[in-house]
Amino acid sequence: MCSDSDTNNAIRASGESTLKRAKKKAQQQFEHLFNVSLNIAVTGETGVGKSTFINAYRHLNDDDEGAAETGVTETTAEPTPYEHPTIPNVVLWDLPGVGTPNFKVKTYVKKIQIDRFDFFIIISSVRFKENEIMLAKEIQKRKKKFYFIRSKIDNDIDSERKRRKRKKTFNIEETLSKIRRDCQENLKELGNPPVFLISSWNLSAFDFEELVSTLNSELPEHKQYALLQSVPITSMAMLEKKVAVFKKLIWAAAIVSGGIAAAPVPGLSFACDTAIVISFFTRCYHAFGLDDRSLKKLSERVNKPELKDWKKSPLLNELRENLCKLIPCAGSVAAAAISFTMTRDLLERGLKALADEARMMLSEAGLV
Incomplete structure (x- = not known):
């Protein structure tokens, strides 16, 4: 039988004053994580x-299936969307080169x-031009954010090393x-915006993490969830x-689970939980970064x-086999409260297991 403390824990985790408001906020937060x-x-x-x-951001090599086409000549005739392979709500758009005959700056x-874009990344492999x-x-006129990337930094470093x-x-x-x-x-006339030095062949080097931190600080919170899920892991930090990000949203997943458990439909709680x-x-x-x-x-x-x-961690398979023992199926207020508590604990344990495995993997890779 559930106690009032279970419900109170759910409300307290949400930062709201009532269970109804907590459920509404949890559903919104959970939707933000996925959609x-x-x-x-x-x-x-x-x-x-x-x-x-674009390929490096999406964990792809230039010759992988689904990679954006590369070349020394213009390969993009129209804005071309590329979904992230595992986070499909994140899309990188390969835009035609600015200043080409078909895309003059004034009409670009x-x-x-x-x-349709959240922000722009403007790339140059030399000095930024007119x-x-x-x-x-x-x-700027259209109140959109832009960020300058100076690409192919590894080539510049190699050339300068040989020269000196x-x-x-x-x-x-x-x-x-x-x-x-x-x-x-x-770029002085633009107010001295930062320039991020990037090597797409090695995002762990130079300014990629600084770019991500800057983007994360300037995006709305719900967009930050998508950004941080999708970027490649370049260090332990x-x-x-x-x-x-996932720790922050465990309470929301647990409350959503509890809200479903309260529905008096046989079998619905188990399936949804x-x-x-x-x-x-x-x-x-x-x-x-634990996928193949x-x-x-x-x-x-x-x-x-x-x-x-x-x-690979056997965690996901174990969860599929054992959820029936861990999560209540009966539709009742008691099931809702128990579902919140048990789902929260289950998510915390599972998140720790996956995070620990990823930490070990990064240590083995030397990315500390």
Whole structure:
């Protein structure tokens, strides 16, 4: 028999004053985790690495199935959407190169239908030029956010290292500072926006994590959930940010589960509670980089082939087998309260198990 403390725990976890309001907020938060769209526009001149960046963000190599087409000539004739392979509500758009004959700067924003995008990433592989600056001004006028990426940084580092090898004066930090200053010099009229130095071949290097942190701080909270689920894990710190997202929403999943359990329909509680728990853990599994595709990409990036054969957690299969023992099926107020408590505890234990496995995997990869 349930106690008032179970219901009170659910209300307290929500930060609301009544169970009705707690359920409403929980449903909204849970929907945000799975269904909020995030549309990222990636643009710049021809050949700067737009498609390669999109592929890297989506855990894909350029020759993988479903990858954005790459090349030294313009390969994008129209705005082309690319769904994230495991977080389908996140879409990266490969936009035609700004300033091409069919996409003049003055008509570019209208042709690409700017309102459908949450923010713009403007990429250049050299100094930012007039076209990028004019485009940024047009985006500004329409109250949209934009972020500058200086791509192919690994190539610049290699070239500078070779150039200075004889003099033995190469310093990577000085080289990066010089590249950053050169880029920012051309962007003064935009108010000195930050420039993020990125190598799409190795997102763990340079400024990718700083870019993610900046995006995360400027997006609405419900959009942050989509961003942090979808970005590649480049360090232990990045993993912990992802874990924090799921921890924050455990209460919502548990209350949604409890709300379903209160419905007097035989069998409905079990089916829905199972779906909620499994879908929550499946999102964790992919967001933490434990799926085959992510492990393969990580093993290639850190040159450790053994990571491709990382032993998978049996947690999800165990949950499918044992949920019937853990979650009540009877439709009643008692079942609702028990379902909240038990689902919350189950989600906490499962999240910890998956997070610990991901931590071990990153330690093995050397990404501490």
